[in-house]
Amino acid sequence: MAGTSGSKEKVTYVLKNRPPHFDINMRKFVLNYNGRAKQSSKNNFQIFDESFPDEILMQLGKVETGEYNCDYTWPLCAMQAFGLAISSLSR
Helix, strand or coil, X not given: CCCCCCCCCCCCCCEEECCCXXXXXXXXXXXXXXXXXXXXXXXXXXXEECCEEEEEEEEEEEEECCEEXXXXXXXXXXXXXXXHHHHHHCC
């Protein structure tokens, strides 16, 4: 930045895909979408920063055939979240 003094600090985020856990009652692997996903799908995912594993930065969850909910928060912007969602759905 022009006009500022001091060191420039590099910020790095290491984003990871949250692995599902096995639910014995349902007999399948699941993630908690807090009601935002209604159906299982190979395209459902949750992303977190490894420094803060309890905070979901983005999630994509299937609501019904052809409809998905996409939730995201900072440090992702809308364009980044949209790109991740579209690339997941194109598999």
